[in-house]
Each structure stands twice: as structure tokens, then as C-alpha cells.
Amino acid sequence: MKKPSSVTLGIDLGGTNFTVAVMDASGRLLAKSKSETLASRGPADLIARLAAESLKVSAASGVKPGRIKALGIGSPGPLDAKRGLVLDPPNLPGWRRVPLTRLMARKTGFKVFLDNDANAAALGETVFGAGRGFSEVIAITLGTGVGGGIVLGGKIYSGPDSTAGELGHMSLDPKGPLCNCGQRGCLEQYASATAIARRAAQLVALARRGPLWKLCQGRPALVTGKMAHQALRLGDASAKKTWAEASWALGSAIGS
Numbered sequence: 001m002k003k004p005s006s007v008t009l010g011i012d013l014g015g016t017n018f019t020v021a022v023m024d025a026s027g028r029l030l031a032k033s034k035s036e037t038l039a040s041r042g043p044a045d046l047i048a049r050l051a052a053e054s055l056k057v058s059a060a061s062g063v064k065p066g067r068i069k070a071l072g073i074g075s076p077g078p079l080d081a082k083r084g085l086v087l088d089p090p091n092l093p094g095w096r097r098v099p100l101t102r103l104m105a106r107k108t109g110f111k112v113f114l115d116n117d118a119n120a121a122a123l124g125e126t127v128f129g130a131g132r133g134f135s136e137v138i139a140i141t142l143g144t145g146v147g148g149g150i151v152l153g154g155k156i157y158s159g160p161d162s163t164a165g166e167l168g169h170m171s172l173d174p175k176g177p178l179c180n181c182g183q184r185g186c187l188e189q190y191a192s193a194t195a196i197a198r199r200a201a202q203l204v205a206l207a208r209r210g211p212l213w214k215l216c217q218g219r220p221a222l223v224t225g226k227m228a229h230q231a232l233r234l235g236d237a238s239a240k241k242t243w244a245e246a247s248w249a250l251g252s253a254i255g256s
Contacts, residue, residue: 006069009058009110011050012117013075015039015091015144016193018046020053022061022068027128031061042094051107071110073100074120076145081162084114090180090188091144117141118165119156122149140167140254146188168192170253190249193225196242200228203238211236 007030012019014037021032035053037046058068076089084101086092101112115123122131122139131137137151146168150157157164168188169181176185189195201223204212212231216222231239 007061007063007067009054009068009071010120011054011071011073012120013037013050013073013092014117015076015089018050018053020050020057022057022063030063031057033057033060037092039092039094043092043098046092047098047100047103047107051104054104054108054110065109068110071104071108071112072120073104073112073114074117075100075114076147077116077118077166078161078163079114079116081115081158084112086114115156116147116149116158116162116165118147118149119158120149121147122151122165123156126151126154138165140250142192142250144192144194146192146250167253170256172249172252187249187253191246191253196228196246197223197225199245200231200239200242203241204236207238210238212238 007022007024010021010023016037017034018037019032019034022030024030033053033056035049039046054071058065075086076091078087078089079085080087084099086095086098086100088096101114105112118139118141121141122137125131125139126134126137131139131151135151135154139149141147148165148167150165169179169183169186171183171185172187172190173185177189178184179186179189200212201220204210204216204223205220207213210231211234212223212228215227215231228239228242232243
């Protein structure tokens, strides 16, 4: 009888949402869910919900618990992957030296591994996605923040302190807007979904017309990155300018 292949549980932890998924060794998704992070509630609340959702998705996959060999977590940095610590990520307030792997292992019973979310994305693309067939890959993640992951020789390059590839905190303008990390003018302040929503809201508040104005019902505070993208497709001038600025910042950082 053929021995069943191993199955892995994964969490993509973001500042706005987190995704839990179960997949087999070929990369086939067996079950998946997406939930709001609600980071302002603090680490204890979020970890409890991460664990509960992990167990829920595991059960929904139909896979026997013994076949799930590990739980992998991709978390915003900075972090200490070897010790399983989330150190002080700008988009997860209150997360200072949180022993995430130990706490999640205790709550779920799985063996838990931790890495930077962009590193995990880079490795995933190298094994299953756009980076297949290449031993050197750079991946950029755009979400609540901006992350970067580097694969060299087919392996994640983390650097001496697990912060290699943190492109989001490359400063493009030392006099630019204040970033959550404490620096000014970081790429994250121009090209993240959060920054795009903020800039689009500023521009549509001045224009007071166009598709974006209609989408937000004349209330710029309601503008989201998703809404700005929808408005871009509709030809909105404020959205066009927003995306042009974000694209310039991202291209400048990658080129550098």
C-alpha cells in the first residue's frame, strides 16, 4: 500500500488579515480560510484565534491529524526565526518578543516553524510558483506593509539577524512621512496597500469627483486599497495619480 504523503498547515499572518491553509506535498490546497487580524486587540487575543482557526481548518480539510506534519507561520518582521520570537513588528502593535512558536505549539499540538512572511512567500514562489526553475529569486510582498524575501542557491537568505530583504523599510526620503518603524520616508509609506489608501483618500478629498468619490460615497475616510484599485480600473484621476506614485516608489527601491 502506498504511504500517504505528508500534509502541512500554514498561516500567513498580516497586519490586516490572516490566512490559514492546509496543503499536500504537491502544493494542492485542501482547505483555506481568511480572517481579520484585529491587531489592536493584542497578542493574546490574536494567538488564541490563530490557534482556533488552525484547528478548524485542519478539521475542514478532512485530513487525519497524524498526517499533518507541521504548522508553518509567515509573520511580519523583525523576528528571530531560530528561537521562534516575534520581536517588534511595526504593523502588529504590542508584539514585543512574543514566543509565537512555543505558544502555538502548546495550543494546537503541532510542531511549529516561524519565518518572515516575505521569506515564506519567496520560498513558496521558488518551489511552487513564478520562481520555479530558478535558484536565485527576490519576492516583494505588498499588503498592510511592504516586505521582501531573498532566495540564494535555492535557500532563504536571512542574514545574520533574520532581517535580510526588508525592502519595506528602505528610506526613499529622509524627510518623508513617519513610518511605524520610527524612520521617515520608508517605501512602506508609499507602496503598501495602507499607503495607497491614504494617498488616494487625500487626492479624492481635493478632487471631490470621479469614480473613487462615488465608490467612497463622498467620504474619503472610507477609501481602501481595494477601492483605489477598483477606481483605477474605472479611469479615476485620483487613483491614477496614486498608483503612479506608488509604482515609482516601488520601482525606485527595487532598482536601488
